[in-house]
Amino acid sequence: MAQTVFAPWDEPAEKPLIRFRNVTKRFGSFVAIDDLTLDIFEREFFALLGPSGCGKTTMMRMLAGFEDPTAGAIELAGEDIAAVPPNKRAVNMMFQSYALFPHLSVYENIAFGLRRDKRPKADLDDRVAEMLKLTRLEKFARRKPHQISGGQRQRVALARSLAKAPKLLLLDEPLGALDAKLRQATQFELMDIQEKTGTTFVIVTHDQEEAMTVASRVAVMDEGRIMQVATPERIYEAPDSVYVADFIGEVNIVSGRARAIGDERYAVEWQEGQTPLIAASERPFADGQPCHLALRPEKVAIHAEQPSDIDNAVQGKILDIAYLGNLSTYHVEVPGGQVIKAQTANTRRISRRSYTWEDTVWLSWTPTAGVLLPE
Numbered sequence: 532m533a534q535t536v537f538a539p540w541d542e543p544a545e546k547p548l549i550r551f552r553n554v555t556k557r558f559g560s561f562v563a564i565d566d567l568t569l570d571i572f573e574r575e576f577f578a579l580l581g582p583s584g585c586g587k588t589t590m591m592r593m594l595a596g597f598e599d600p601t602a603g604a605i606e607l608a609g610e611d612i613a614a615v616p617p618n619k620r621a622v623n624m625m626f627q628s629y630a631l632f633p634h635l636s637v638y639e640n641i642a643f644g645l646r647r648d649k650r651p652k653a654d655l656d657d658r659v660a661e662m663l664k665l666t667r668l669e670k671f672a673r674r675k676p677h678q679i680s681g682g683q684r685q686r687v688a689l690a691r692s693l694a695k696a697p698k699l700l701l702l703d704e705p706l707g708a709l710d711a712k713l714r715q716a717t718q719f720e721l722m723d724i725q726e727k728t729g730t731t732f733v734i735v736t737h738d739q740e741e742a743m744t745v746a747s748r749v750a751v752m753d754e755g756r757i758m759q760v761a762t763p764e765r766i767y768e769a770p771d772s773v774y775v776a777d778f779i780g781e782v783n784i785v786s787g788r789a790r791a792i793g794d795e796r797y798a799v800e801w802q803e804g805q806t807p808l809i810a811a812s813e814r815p816f817a818d819g820q821p822c823h824l825a826l827r828p829e830k831v832a833i834h835a836e837q838p839s840d841i842d843n844a845v846q847g848k849i850l851d852i853a854y855l856g857n858l859s860t861y862h863v864e865v866p867g868g869q870v871i872k873a874q875t876a877n878t879r880r881i882s883r884r885s886y887t888w889e890d891t892v893w894l895s896w897t898p899t900a901g902v903l904l905p906e
Contacts (some may be wrong), residue, residue: 537747539572543811546609548573548698549594554603555731556589556755563589565755566603573698576725576732581752581778587735589755591701594733595624608698621698626706628753631676638663639671641690648695653721662690663726682713686720693728703736706741717745732771736855739779743767751775767827771903776825783831783871785824789903797903799824803868809842812903826901831873833861833886834893844895847871849888861886863894 539545547570556564564586568894571577581585584772592598596617612620618769631640641662645655663669668688671679685705692700697748705721706714722745725732736742742749743763750760751774758773758778770776773784785808787801797816798807799826810824838844851862854877861873873894885893 537574539575540570540748544719545572547571548575548608548731551603552603552604552606554590554593554600556586556593556598556729557601558670559691562640563591563599563755567755567757569750571731571733573731574729576722576734576745576747578746578748578749579733579735579752580737580739580742582737584754586705586755587752589601591624591733591735593704593906594699595622595701596620600624600678611742613622616743622701623692623695623697624701624703624710625688625705628682629676631684631687633676635681636673636675637687640676640687641694643691652755658694662694665727666720670895672829682717685717687710689721690721691722693724693730696728697730699731699733702732704736705734708735708737714741721745729764743779751778751834753775753778768902770825770902770904773823773825776904781828781872781874782827783826785822785826785869785871785901787822787824789820790818790821791816796898797822799903802865802869805845805866808845808901809898811898814903814905816903821906823904823906824901825904826871826896828860828872828874829858829894831871831877832895832899833863834895835885835890837893838895842898843900844891844893845871846891849890850854852886852888855881861892863892865894 549571551567551569554564554567579590581587589598593600596890599613599854603834638659641659642655663672666689668683668686668690671683676684693760706717709717710836734745746763748760749763749766751766753774759766759775767781775785776782785801787799789799790795792798795811795813795891797810799810799822802808808824816822845865847863847865847901849861850864853860859875862870862871863873871894
């Protein structure tokens with residue numbers, strides 16, 4: 532049986548779990564969130580991604596009830612939550628610091644919220660056991676937080692947040708305190724737990740790799756506005772703006788002026804005396820309109836000789852080489868002084884480098900390799 536793709540945002544009949552409607556949040560004269568409208572659906576793993584100060588944590592704090600919108604409305608499951616105090620919302624929040632009780636065991640940390648809700652003992656025991664199993668902490672139930680590792684503490688905080696079965700779990704930079712290897716492993720654990728529980732997760736992060744790994748959709752933010760909301764694949768392959776293209780991953784941005792040369796094909800005049808670059812684009816451009824070609828380094832091939840029968844071939848000189856183990860990135864200066872990065876995979880264990888510093892090389896790419904963007 533074919534697996535159905537999870538994409539409720541493409542279904543007009545689907546009702547969002549969370550709805551931001553024209554939400555503005557001001558702190559004095561500073562606008563933290565600027566007339567923002569956004570839908571998040573049930574069972575989504577949604578990432579708010581952006582640099583420090585872009586408003587992502589403010590959005591999360593408004594969802595949790597720690598801040599109120601200055602204007603607009605936030606709905607949870609069709610209900611305006613403005614008047615609902617934080618402790619009465621079907622929302623839980625996991626903080627970057629985990630905020631575990633140092634004097635309580637792992638078991639008691641997870642049970643804390645359930646005890647406050649006066650759950651019957653048998654129910655409470657069953658629920659904590661379920662959470663310990665989900666987060667693979669059964670062996671550590673009697674230990675105190677200082678007796679377990681950072682990754683395990685992170686899982687305790689997660690288990691405690693999920694114990695009361697919230698409709699929505701907010702995660703504020705949850706993996707920030709973990710080292711790179713553990714962070715990677717924990718990302719997959721988070722995805723697994725989210726899928727098993729069916730809880731809607733909203734994660735705030737400035738780590739693009741994290742957002743691209745865990746999320747069903749990513750909202751890229753800047754200065755209180757959402758620049759683009761899409762699946763990680765679309766954000767990377769079809770960015771809406773130079774800002775989004777530049778924010779996610781490595782990219783070459785070549786500026787020029789567009790001229791239509793056929794059906795959804797444009798010549799980009801980018802440097803005087805140079806052959807125009809050819810780009811395919813469904814987005815229309817007027818003749819002479821300023822444009823930017825966003826081109827990922829892995830889509831740029833590098834050659835010793837001028838390649839034939841290729842639309843885009845540019846000669847340049849290697850300025851720098853970054854060897855990253857699995858990849859090598861060549862920084863190539865092309866006419867006019869712009870540096871274009873080209874990436875090659877190091878597929879053989881020991882291979883003599885084909886190109887070195889100061890070599891003259893040719894770069895090439897197909898018309899569909901880049902994304903043509905307006906100013």
